[in-house]
Amino acid sequence: MTLNNDKPEHLDPRTVEEYFRLGVKTAFTLLQSPFAQMQIDPSRDEIELLTPAKGSTPEVTTFERLSAERIVKDNQEWFRLVVDAEGMHYEAYVLIESIVDQLRTGASLRHAVSEAVLSLKDLLAGRRRLTDEKELGLIGELLVLRHLIDKSGETSALESWLGPLAEEHDFALEDFDAEVKTTKSELRTHLIGSDTQLEPSPGRPLYLVSIQLTRSGSATVGFTLPAIIGEVRALLEQSLRGFDQKLESLGWRDTDADLYKTAYSLRTTPRAYFIDDRFPAITSARLDLVVPQRAHVSSVSYRVNVTDLKHSTIGAPLIDFCEVPA
Template sequence: MDATLPEWHLLRGNYIDTATPMDHIVVASPELRIFHDPDRSALGVRLRLDRPRTWSRAAAMRHISTRVLVASGVHYAELYTTLPELHRAVYALVQDVVARLHEGERDCLRAMELSLADFEALVARSVQLSRERVVGLHGELMVLELLLDAGHDAIAAWVGPRRQPHDFRLNGFELEVKTTLANERRHTIHGLNQLTPSPGNTLDLVSVRIAPPGASGGASLDDRVAALRRRLAHDPATLSAFEASLQASGHEAGHPECAVPYAAAAPVQAIRIGTDFPCISHAWLAEALGVPATGRVAGVNLTLQLEGLGRPFEALDYGAADDQ
């Protein structure tokens, strides 16, 4: 049995990251395809059925959708996710199905059902440290390094891991760090609290752009963590506080995503909320929609294009180190 499953980094770089459709035959007989639909952010697997059949357990899984479709009289079964954090897990599921076919299983759907038996654990591992979270943590540590360079008590200022509304707080300023792999400052805001300063504070959205380093080297998340540990080694209390925040952030040393190198793709930019960009708060929403209507809004996610806004990030703009 010949199988041609693209390597994950090629599939991600050539199709998912570039929002390019794909419908690729992995196994010709029995027919198994992997597909990517950028309009739905869907990544999944499509199986050709020898007769009309049904799933035995997949339909009940959270964030995983299934359907049976008929094209030119041929029945197909699909399993897919539209949750980007699960793309890597679905790819691993396809790998497992292909391995079962290599081992002699001739029924694609049965191979899928067997692979699904372990899928919930696979999903749990994938969600625990998604690529999106690694990229975000990468940006936070870049900003933390800049604050340390300016003499700030940056470890104490890194309050995001302690379930605070923003990533950093120091000298009456709050910093909400947003990191993107896009070639423009396009960031997703998860909830209006991310655009609202805490009482008595001034809020800056700090825009970080990173990219694969090419021949220039770059640094992985594990590299940044190791460098910070060396830097803080002389102060056991501060190092211990850093380790606690790192653990709360979900860092998992040795995770494949933590070994991927990145380099800065543009200077870090600071966008002042309320000056460079509006403060879109719950109070603003209540005024715009009316108080009764806001009770029907369960959540708000925004994608902002912030290219050209703000000023270059300067750590000394947030007070002198001896002000703390």
């Protein structure tokens, strides 16, 4: 595919995504002189720029998402610049487009890359924020953890927080386990990620703690994920290092704090739901009874809506975190 050399066609975000969804490599000639070709490679989640090698190779070693090399193709030397576009397809395309704009003015590729990266540092540093689902989930767990620190002390609270350890349930408290689920939906609809999340451990009562958040905009009562992390850290004296290690295991990086700008507030008071034989949970034990050759089912995820279910009274130390039934 060849684009106009004087005024190249600009691809909008939807079009860029469509090329990645095609599943096959697509090449675009962006410039005839000097020649510049862009290639979208969905299989690798990459965008490549190929241009004749003149001058020094671009210096990109400090950027996680960029690589540059000098190659020989068709008896000619070329510069091959590759952008890791995972999660940022359109931003990667804009970077290539910006570099080509610099080449059009007569700049060397080394200079063109240097100029273009100034406006796209987040992309090139490999900064990747948590998904919205994971961000909400972490906020919910931290709200519970903050409450537990206040009620039980930091050592007990941190030891009970098992979510970062990929255990079956998020919190293992003295008398019961708790699986914390957070949503920004008007309904209490929660994603259950496995057939063990809502399966009680032997001899351990299990509760689903349902938290509803809403975007607070500029309201002063709102909180962001970085703000909640800061509040929890301020409560810790002995366990700060352990807390930070758990955050890192969940994908949190302090250097990415500015990427989390959305402020939330509680839509409703959290509720607790006792997981008993009547609760609509898909569990491993139940699947064993109804699914033929159960061993061949490798993973299960589903959504459960507890809006109209009767909520329960949960014991200390979460009794005053959750709404008590009327």
